[in-house]
Amino acid sequence: MATAAPQQTARPDGTAGFQAAFDAAVAADERIEPRDWMPDAYRATLVRQIAQHAHSEIIGMQPEANWITRAPSLRRKAILMAKVQDEAGHGLYLYSAAETLGTGRDELLDKLHSGRQKYSSIFNYPTLTWADVGAIGWLVDGAAITNQVPLCRCSYGPYARAMVRICKEESFHQRQGYELLLALSRGTEAQHAMAQDAVDRWWWPSLMMFGPPDDESAHSAQSMEWKIKRHSNDELRQRFVDICVPQAESLGLTLPDPELRWNEERGQHDFGPIDWTEFKQVLKGNGPCNEQRITQRRRAHDEGAWVREAAAAHAAKHSKATTEEGRAA
Amino acid sequence: MSETPSSTSSGQEWPLWEVFVRSRRGLAHTHAGSLHAPDAELALRNARDLYTRRGEGVSLWVVPSAAITASSPDEKDPFFEPSADKPYRHPTFYEIPEGVKHL
Numbered sequence: 001m002a003t004a005a006p007q008q009t010a011r012p013d014g015t016a017g018f019q020a021a022f023d024a025a026v027a028a029d030e031r032i033e034p035r036d037w038m039p040d041a042y043r044a045t046l047v048r049q050i051a052q053h054a055h056s057e058i059i060g061m062q063p064e065a066n067w068i069t070r071a072p073s074l075r076r077k078a079i080l081m082a083k084v085q086d087e088a089g090h091g092l093y094l095y096s097a098a099e100t101l102g103t104g105r106d107e108l109l110d111k112l113h114s115g116r117q118k119y120s121s122i123f124n125y126p127t128l129t130w131a132d133v134g135a136i137g138w139l140v141d142g143a144a145i146t147n148q149v150p151l152c153r154c155s156y157g158p159y160a161r162a163m164v165r166i167c168k169e170e171s172f173h174q175r176q177g178y179e180l181l182l183a184l185s186r187g188t189e190a191q192h193a194m195a196q197d198a199v200d201r202w203w204w205p206s207l208m209m210f211g212p213p214d215d216e217s218a219h220s221a222q223s224m225e226w227k228i229k230r231h232s233n234d235e236l237r238q239r240f241v242d243i244c245v246p247q248a249e250s251l252g253l254t255l256p257d258p259e260l261r262w263n264e265e266r267g268q269h270d271f272g273p274i275d276w277t278e279f280k281q282v283l284k285g286n287g288p289c290n291e292q293r294i295t296q297r298r299r300a301h302d303e304g305a306w307v308r309e310a311a312a313a314h315a316a317k318h319s320k321a322t323t324e325e326g327r328a329a
Numbered sequence: 330m331s332e333t334p335s336s337t338s339s340g341q342e343w344p345l346w347e348v349f350v351r352s353r354r355g356l357a358h359t360h361a362g363s364l365h366a367p368d369a370e371l372a373l374r375n376a377r378d379l380y381t382r383r384g385e386g387v388s389l390w391v392v393p394s395a396a397i398t399a400s401s402p403d404e405k406d407p408f409f410e411p412s413a414d415k416p417y418r419h420p421t422f423y424e425i426p427e428g429v430k431h432l
Contacts, residue, residue, distance in 0.1 A: 035402045082382075089379055096363045099345070105365060106342050162362070169383075308367075312343065315367035 026227055031157035034100040042226055045219065046156050047103050048117070049228065054094035055112045055119035059293050061087045063127040064136060072130060079176050080133060086169050093162040100158045113298050121279065122209050124287030131184050131191075131198035137177015139199070139206040139244070145170045146240045147210065155227035178247070185252045192252075199248070200256040207271075208279045210237040241269050344393060346372040348380050351388035358390050366391075 366372035
């Protein structure tokens, strides 16, 4: 396997044999591990996707953290803090996975801060009321779970393993959101209206989280061939809609789509057209909170610099002292 | 999680550590993932926060990633080959008459 025999398919860099081994592993549903040979484009695709995913987790802390100090009870406050801490943890699992591909943590953060790598556009929407915390848990985390469960079987081992951990924890996120909305929905008239308003605002952006329609999705076909992706954007979006409709009924809330109805023939729900112009605008940086999110992210990083430096200095001093002690002994 | 210690862009990044968690007494430590920390003490604290938020562990190991020596995937076949042609190392290799018990 180490030497690729010259043949018609041989490349200038002699990777034909490696390519064949890689293709065979993917076809056999085996996992690719960090030290295996992999095509450059596979590596680049994974770095892009995992980095975007990691960035989304840590940027996603902001809209919810916005409500920690104003949570209506100690119970809700403790839950929200645990959830936001989880999001930080998810970011770290994913940065670790990206690092196995040879891209350093600092480099990834630099690219986030300078806008060269993106995060999910859903986090560029504001959390205007307490009910938004519930809508995010139910719909945004619900959409994320729908997307992420198949990623547990992704062909790249470290990414798949990170997703297993994340999916286990996301379930709590979704349920706490649902419970929160249920409490509001069954509360006073004003509380019910607040819950409905949050669902009205988060429903469409949540559907956009699955990405552009299949025929416009730039990377989908190749990612599915590589088994990074297991289902198409539209397939997952449909699955999510079908899951949400009865859940909304149980909440006593409606979904803001007049065209939403059960299609007996398809055995699925029909739903109205998505405003992709809005999606593209938010993606471009023109969403309600793009500027705020990245500014806050940069500020947090800069203001934490002294902590990182102090810890490094302490470690260096301590390791020097240990070395000298060793010498004296 | 990170089998390859990463190269850093700035050179100031905290070193990478591999985290092993014993989920309960009587079981071996299992690799859980990796993290960055300036020293072993903080690596342990970060590992607690990152990998045992839900009672996943009763004991933690942190090991500098750079201290791990791994077999190369390229030499997979020759390296592990000696075990492949010795089926007589497995109990199922041996034929025992039916009815013989406790074997």
